[in-house]
Amino acid sequence: MNGIIEGKITAVKQHNNREEKSQILQAKAGRWERILVILRKSKARFIPEILVEKLLMLSAVVSIMALLLISVFIFSRGVPLIASVGLGDFLFSLEWKPIQGKFGIGAMFVGSLLLTSASLAWAVPLGLLTAIFMAEIAPPPVGRIMTRMVSLLAGIPSVVYGFFGLVIIVPLIRNYLGGTGMSVLAGAIILGIMILPTIINISRDAIQAVPLVYKESSLALGASHYQTIGRLILPAASSGIITAVVLAMGRAIGETMAVVMVTGNAAIIPDSLLAPLRTMTSNIVLEMGYAAGDHQAALFATGAILFIFILLLNLLLNFIRRAGKRYAGN
Amino acid sequence: MPGTRIGEKALTCLLYLSALIIIGILLAIVGYIVYKGLAMINLDFIMQAPRRAGKEGGISSTIVGTLYLTVLSLAIAAPLGVGTAIHLEEYAQKESYFAYLVTLTAETLAAIPSIIYGLFGFVFFVIYLKLGWSIWSGSLTLAIMVWPTITRTAQEAILSVPREYRENSLALGASKWQTIRKIVIPAAIPGIVTGMILALGRAIGETAAVLLTAGTSLGMPLSPADPARSMSVHLYMLAMEGLSMERAFGTAFLIIILLLFINYLANRSMSLLSHNGG
Numbered sequence: 001m002n003g004i005i006e007g008k009i010t011a012v013k014q015h016n017n018r019e020e021k022s023q024i025l026q027a028k029a030g031r032w033e034r035i036l037v038i039l040r041k042s043k044a045r046f047i048p049e050i051l052v053e054k055l056l057m058l059s060a061v062v063s064i065m066a067l068l069l070i071s072v073f074i075f076s077r078g079v080p081l082i083a084s085v086g087l088g089d090f091l092f093s094l095e096w097k098p099i100q101g102k103f104g105i106g107a108m109f110v111g112s113l114l115l116t117s118a119s120l121a122w123a124v125p126l127g128l129l130t131a132i133f134m135a136e137i138a139p140p141p142v143g144r145i146m147t148r149m150v151s152l153l154a155g156i157p158s159v160v161y162g163f164f165g166l167v168i169i170v171p172l173i174r175n176y177l178g179g180t181g182m183s184v185l186a187g188a189i190i191l192g193i194m195i196l197p198t199i200i201n202i203s204r205d206a207i208q209a210v211p212l213v214y215k216e217s218s219l220a221l222g223a224s225h226y227q228t229i230g231r232l233i234l235p236a237a238s239s240g241i242i243t244a245v246v247l248a249m250g251r252a253i254g255e256t257m258a259v260v261m262v263t264g265n266a267a268i269i270p271d272s273l274l275a276p277l278r279t280m281t282s283n284i285v286l287e288m289g290y291a292a293g294d295h296q297a298a299l300f301a302t303g304a305i306l307f308i309f310i311l312l313l314n315l316l317l318n319f320i321r322r323a324g325k326r327y328a329g330n
Numbered sequence: 331m332p333g334t335r336i337g338e339k340a341l342t343c344l345l346y347l348s349a350l351i352i353i354g355i356l357l358a359i360v361g362y363i364v365y366k367g368l369a370m371i372n373l374d375f376i377m378q379a380p381r382r383a384g385k386e387g388g389i390s391s392t393i394v395g396t397l398y399l400t401v402l403s404l405a406i407a408a409p410l411g412v413g414t415a416i417h418l419e420e421y422a423q424k425e426s427y428f429a430y431l432v433t434l435t436a437e438t439l440a441a442i443p444s445i446i447y448g449l450f451g452f453v454f455f456v457i458y459l460k461l462g463w464s465i466w467s468g469s470l471t472l473a474i475m476v477w478p479t480i481t482r483t484a485q486e487a488i489l490s491v492p493r494e495y496r497e498n499s500l501a502l503g504a505s506k507w508q509t510i511r512k513i514v515i516p517a518a519i520p521g522i523v524t525g526m527i528l529a530l531g532r533a534i535g536e537t538a539a540v541l542l543t544a545g546t547s548l549g550m551p552l553s554p555a556d557p558a559r560s561m562s563v564h565l566y567m568l569a570m571e572g573l574s575m576e577r578a579f580g581t582a583f584l585i586i587i588l589l590l591f592i593n594y595l596a597n598r599s600m601s602l603l604s605h606n607g608g
Contacts, residue, residue, distance in 0.1 A: 052507045053421050059413030060422075060432045063481075066474045067435045070442070070450045077453055129348035137345050146349060148597070153356050155589050157535020158444075159562045163569050163582050164359050167366075193355055200352070226338050247441075254443020256538040257566060281445045285538055288452070303449045307442070314441050 071307070078304035081297040090301060096267045096283075098291070103298040105305070107267045111277040112306075114270065115259065116252040118188035119195060124245055126192075127199030134200070135207040136229055154197035162261030165190040170262055179274040182264030187277070190258050195248040202247060206240020207233055239324025243317060250313045254306065256281040280306050360586060367583020370576050376584075380548050384564060385573050389581055391550040395558030398465045398551055399544060400533040403472035408526055410473070411480025415522075418481075419488040420510055440478040447475050448542035456543055463545030463557040471543045472536060476529035483528065487521020488514060520602040527599065531592040535585065537562040561585055 082090050085103050093104025134146050169189050174181030210233050218228040234241070256279075264276025265286060278286075280302050291299055378388030414432065422429040451471030461467045491514050499509040515522070537560075545557035546567060559567070561581055568578040 049505055049507050053417075056413045056417035056421060059410045060417045060428075062410055063414055063439065063477060064431060064435050066477070067439055069454060070446070070474075073450055073453050073458070074446065077449075126348050126351060129345055130352050133345040133349045137342065138349070142349075146352070149353055149356050151597075152360070152590070152593055153352070155531050155535075155593050156359065157537065157562055157585065157589070159535065159537040159566050160363065160582050160585055161359070163565060163578060164363065166569055167575070168358075168362065193359075196352065196355075224338065226341055250441050251443075254445065256443065256445040257562075261566070261570060281443065281538075284445050284449065285541065288449075288542055300449060300453070303446055307446055310441050310443065310446075311438070314438055317437075 074300060074304050074307055077297060078301035081294060081301045082304070085298075091305065094269065098287070098295040098298065101294060103294070103301070105280060105283065105298075105302055107269050108278050108280045108283045108302065109305070110269050111263075112253055112279040112281070115184060115187050115191060115263070115277060115279055116249060118184060118273075119191035119252050120245065120249060122188070123192035123195050123248065124199060127196050127244070127248075128203055128241065130196075131200045131204040131207060132229060132234075135204045136225070136233070150197050150200050153193075154201070158194065158255060158258040159261075161190050161194050162258035165258060165262035173274065177274055180264060180276070182262060182276050183274045184263065184270050184277050185273045187259050187263040188273075190262050191252050191255055194255060194258060195252050198248045198251055199244045202244035203237065203241045206237040206244070209240065210236045239320055242320050243324075246313055246317050246320065250310055253279075253309060253313075254281060256285050260285055360590075363579065363582045363586050367579040367581075367586070370580030371583060375577075375580055379550060380564075383571075383573060384548065384568050384577060389561065389564060389577065389584075391548055392559050392561045392564040392581070393584075395465070395544070395551050396534060396560040396562075398554065398558060399468045399472060399540060399560055400530055402465060402469035402554060403476060403533050404526060404530060406469060406473035407477045407480055407529060411477050411525070411529075412484045412522055414477075414481045415484035415488055416510060416515075419485055420506070420514065436478040436481050439474065440482075444475065444536055444538045445542075447471050448539040451539060451543035461555075463543065463547070465544060465551055465554040465556060465558050468540050468544030468558065468560075469554070471539050472533045475536065475539060476532050479529045479532060480522075480525045483525025484518070484522045487518035487525070490521065491517045520599045524596050524599045527592055527596040531589055531596070534560075534588060534592070535562055536560075537566055541566070 081103065089104060091104075091109055092106045093102070094106040095102040095104045096107065130146075130150075134143050138146060165186055169186045170181035170183075172181070173179065173183060173186055177185070214232055214236060215228055218232050219225070223231070259279050260282045263278065263282065265278045265282050266276040267278045267283070268276075270277040283302050284299050287295070288299055375388040376393065377390055379390050380392070381387035414436075418429055418432060422432070448471070451467055455461045455467035455470050456463055459467075461470075495513050495517060496509055499513045500506070504512065540560050541563050544560065544563075546559050546563060547557040548559055549556070551558040562585060565578055565581045565585065568574055568581065
């Protein structure tokens, strides 16, 4: 009997227990559900919002980190060598004899400047004329076709330009002007072609950004279209045009592959347009494959000088832009 | 005044002439390479591995190398670039110091020549991080290079999305991120894609940086840890060492065709944007 009763009691207790447990569970579940609902609500509105914002910010921070890393690694590899050689000697000494430990990039330094000026000398006038044509003269369909063509020109990689120079320009110079053809002239022609899109695009945008009212007023006063372009539109667009030239200069000084392929790469200061030359960029790409120790450091130092050049040009650009804004504001 | 008349006529001629020169240069380069390269192109050239340092055989491994490098670099740079653009346009205070710093960084990165990227990639990825001459090193270097392109185009695309879209979405109770994800990004997607296509073109053509970071190995790259030679590096080596001018023309032809196609794609997606935004 007792056993049976006890059994029943335990059964009831167990039952009660179970109910209690399930009640507790339910209560717990209810609590969880409520928490979940709250979470889900806030999830949609709060947690990912902040998370996303931080993540997006992180991607911006990564880019700043990348620039910092680039500066630190290039300078930390190059600057000690410049310090031991001496900045003046490194920049202006004409002796580049890595095996004897003589590191002077004078010839390359002059070479870079020379080649950049030579290519700017013909590409800037041609580019500017084309920009004026596209913005002011060309009928709209022609302008659109030109825009496409210039963007194609901009899309051709430098190694293809170099190859074209090697198989067309260099033989032409060799056959008609003499020398080996690998020359300042070949480099200036190819480099000039390469910076044309930069000059055209940016100065065209600058010309098109001149308010139409200026132009209309000038024309209404009886000035001809060309007078308007020369006396009004070009001066008003001048900060944009200078920006174009500075950007093109940066591109020309940093260009590597095309220059290596057509300029002959002799580390001497050229005495004529038909003589070969070596730029700072060529110096790096030609010798990086086998350089070690101080020699490698000297190549990084060459890169550091180039980097400083580019940074200075960028600073100049910012200055021009600010000056341009002030001018436009007045 | 008849004098100025003649002067103006001469000026008009000069302007037309300069435009003609530009068109002539483009046609000469593309035409010559297509003309000389087309003769080289057949299935063997594309499918066969290079033999004897590229003197014989095809260029299959360099095509695979190029694909690997460009796809991987885009996969790294696209989220970062688009993320930065969204941050700058949607979250950052326009006049804040941080936004100024990021814009300045993008400008500077865009101005750095590829040879400097090559030097950096070599000393940081190849040596410091011990990745060696590999597709990883090359792609990471390329990713930093194309990052500003992607950011800038995405920024412009996001900026061109009308304010009303955002205001309507917010007024309907959507959160900021929901608005960006469901409204702003879909409206800006053609511009974002255009940026990626442009970045792709730049990555395919890049030579100096790839040469110093991915190496010049002609073997077929299997994993991203392998060294690889891209088509543009191959073209450089073939032409500079005079190994095989026919194969150099063939490679240049393929690069040009690829880039023409990419340019066409970029124009198409750009026109989508102007239909959409207008």
